[in-house]
Amino acid sequence: xxxxxxxxxxxxxxxxxxxxxxxxxxxxxxxxxxxxxxxxxxxxxxxxxxxxxxxxxxxxxxxxxxxxxxxxxxxxxxxxxxxxxxxxxxxxxxxxxxxxxxxxxxxxxxxxxxxxxxxxxxxxxxxxxxxxx
Amino acid sequence: xxxxxxxxxxxxxxxxxxxxxxxxxxxxxxxxxxxxxxxxxxxxxxxxxxxxxxxxxxxxxxxxxxxxxxxxxxxxxxxxxxxxxxxxxxxxxxxxxxxxxxxxxxxxxx
Numbered sequence: 001x002x003x004x005x006x007x008x009x010x011x012x013x014x015x016x017x018x019x020x021x022x023x024x025x026x027x028x029x030x031x032x033x034x035x036x037x038x039x040x041x042x043x044x045x046x047x048x049x050x051x052x053x054x055x056x057x058x059x060x061x062x063x064x065x066x067x068x069x070x071x072x073x074x075x076x077x078x079x080x081x082x083x084x085x086x087x088x089x090x091x092x093x094x095x096x097x098x099x100x101x102x103x104x105x106x107x108x109x110x111x112x113x114x115x116x117x118x119x120x121x122x123x124x125x126x127x128x129x130x131x132x133x
Numbered sequence: 134x135x136x137x138x139x140x141x142x143x144x145x146x147x148x149x150x151x152x153x154x155x156x157x158x159x160x161x162x163x164x165x166x167x168x169x170x171x172x173x174x175x176x177x178x179x180x181x182x183x184x185x186x187x188x189x190x191x192x193x194x195x196x197x198x199x200x201x202x203x204x205x206x207x208x209x210x211x212x213x214x215x216x217x218x219x220x221x222x223x224x225x226x227x228x229x230x231x232x233x234x235x236x237x238x239x240x241x242x243x
Binding site: 021054 | 156159167169171173178179180181182185186187191200201202203204205206207208209210211213214
């Protein structure tokens with residue numbers, strides 16, 4: 001039953017398993033329990049999933065209340081597709097270690113880039129951190 | 134097109150114009166590029182007044198360096214994170230859209 005036919009509503013997504021992408025790059029997976037007009041969300045049995053390459057690790061987080069402005073997207077998880085995943089689940093310690101080395105490599109590359117730009121008198125501001133509402 | 138049936142004087146905001154515009158595109162295939170550089174291809178299912186977009190049958194267009202989307206078929210995208218919505222040219226009457234937008238902008242100025 002659609003309360004407002006034709007409009008994008010999260011009402012039908014309630015109580016389903018969802019993947020939430022946050023603006024800071026984190027991925028949360030949980031059951032959507034509550035919504036509002038700002039896309040504030042309440043997630044139940046939430047797990048923070050960290051992806052590095054083909055591996056991933058889940059950190060149980062309990063109940064999450066996400067402020068709408070931090071939400072990039074909300075995806076309904078298709079349980080069939082999820083069971084056929086090619087990704088390999090690893091332990092939390094392992095994935096955190098992998099993430100650390102990935103962040104390190106990224107930071108070094110970023111540092112080299114900003115230094116090169118600085119040497120030429122340029123700088124690049126980050127756009128994805130703006131919220132225009 | 135839905136735009137033709139809505140007289141311009143009934144739309145008070147430029148936002149309403151694009152809301153109507155997207156409503157007329159429901160069912161078409163679009164590519165949404167987000168501010169975090171993620172591009173998602175899918176069928177436009179619905180849109181709301183904030184230009185939040187719901188897509189069905191999605192696929193991540195760029196190389197799958199976003200592996201988390203593999204088990205997701207439908208998604209809701211918050212309007213504030215959209216950078217572009219790419220549409221096939223033949224689905225849009227650009228002349229009509231431009232005229233409507235121009236009229237709205239002039240009305241807003243007054």
